[in-house]
């Protein structure tokens with residue numbers, strides 16, 4: 001019943017959100033809370049659900065048996081006490097500036113290759129390094145990042161020093177980690193996800209088949225859907241490694257906070273982690289209602305309205321096209337009608353992503369396959385709202401591991417299928433580069 005009501009509400013609010021975008025209603029200010037607004041004109045009951053979901057997202061969760069049992073279930077192993085700790089202001093995270101600074105808003109995925117050449121979670125440490133444990137359970141260890149400088153020169157002679165990250169592990173509490181494949185990832189922003197969740201498989205496949213300039217391809221990831229028990233197209237995560245918003249939320253509760261749910265009923269401990277196993281709880285710690293509420297909240301977070309076009313941003317937008325950026329960061333995605341979203345017509349979105357995987361070259365490769373994605377493929381991240389990233393959090397980082405401290409660095413790391421695009425950017429004049437950045441900052 002609740003799910004039905006939520007679906008109905010979701011349908012109405014999604015279509016309203018689209019209306020707002022189409023009419024360019026600037027209800028949200030371009031301020032530090034730009035990623036926290038619901039789509040306009042939510043009814044009172046929907047606003048209540050939205051607020052309940054917001055509480056769950058910012059809630060500090062406590063260990064099982066704590067007084068406030070509604071928000072307990074943290075651990076035995078975990079990374080942070082709350083969702084918002086890694087997604088500050090609902091925005092993106094950042095990488096530490098050097099070694100011995102903790103990873104405040106990011107995590108490290110882990111895997112190994114087994115005898116059959118399958119990529120599976122590490123036998124002891126699982127698929128994510130959990131730095132902390134509840135009392136009596138040792139945290140798994142610490143990941144530090146240090147950097148190697150990489151000098152890049154624009155065609156006009158100006159130089160930029162990029163930083164190439166290198167991960168090191170220490171204080172490993174459960175024995176050796178190597179041999180292991182690792183992937184450090186910062187938290188992405190979490191608004192506009194209801195719209196992306198509603199994009200149909202056909203639309204993603206059409207994006208993959210659309211004709212593109214030489215050198216650019218793009219393909220969907222194919223990942224495991226726990227609820228449906230089958231392989232489906234991937235949408236969320238830096239490698240499109242998660243099929244839908246609901247599973248993404250449940251897996252974050254499980255992997256990042258150690259909180260079980262109907263989708264992830266087992267605590268996140270391996271067979272060799274005895275103290276962790278001894279603390280397991282039989283019932284799912286997150287209730288179905290809580291999962292519904294947080295899903296509604298994240299679905300209803302509106303995309304901040306872009307700045308109105310100026311002569312400068314218009315020139316920047318044409319340079320964005322000329323440099324082939326738009327081939328992957330597409331502004332032409334259709335949200336199709338879905339049975340759960342009754343009465344919705346086909347609508348145009350401008351997320352600046354095709355939701356496809358692209359080979360981004362050796363410079364960005366993590367060499368860690370994730371379902372069908374190989375070690376150098378990444379999902380095109382949406383660029384909507386990216387102009388507000390630093391307003392929402394001054395340290396906001398770019399690219400999967402936050403190595404880029406600003407948009408220029410992010411573009412200069414592009415390689416592989418985006419080689420031509422990067423080269424075209426590198427050959428722009430200083431004035432043209434500034435215009436292209438102005439356009440990105442207007443999103």
Ligand code: HEC
Nearest residue numbers: 079080083086106107185186187188236237238252253256
């Ligand atoms: C330790 C930091 C951390 C914490 C805590 C955290 N996240 Fe995340 N979140 C991430 C990272 C990193 C990713 C990207 C994961 C990947 O690529 O595999 C992510 C991805 C997501 C996404 C998908 C966004 C997209 O565009 O693909 C959602 C939704 C999300 N998290 C929700 C949550 C919720 C809900 C919680 C709390 C239960 C939470 N996160 C807690 C780091 C974190």
Ligand code: HEC
Nearest residue numbers: 323325328358364378379380381398399400410417418421
């Ligand atoms: C072949 C597809 C492709 C092309 C062409 C392309 N990009 Fe990207 N872009 C990506 C992918 C994939 C990533 C994520 C890479 C990563 O995280 O390692 C990305 C990341 C970014 C980011 C960082 C986003 C974030 O959330 O951190 C920015 C900014 C960006 N691209 C801008 C551009 C601009 C400007 C151009 C044109 C000069 C361009 N891109 C061309 C695929 C592409």
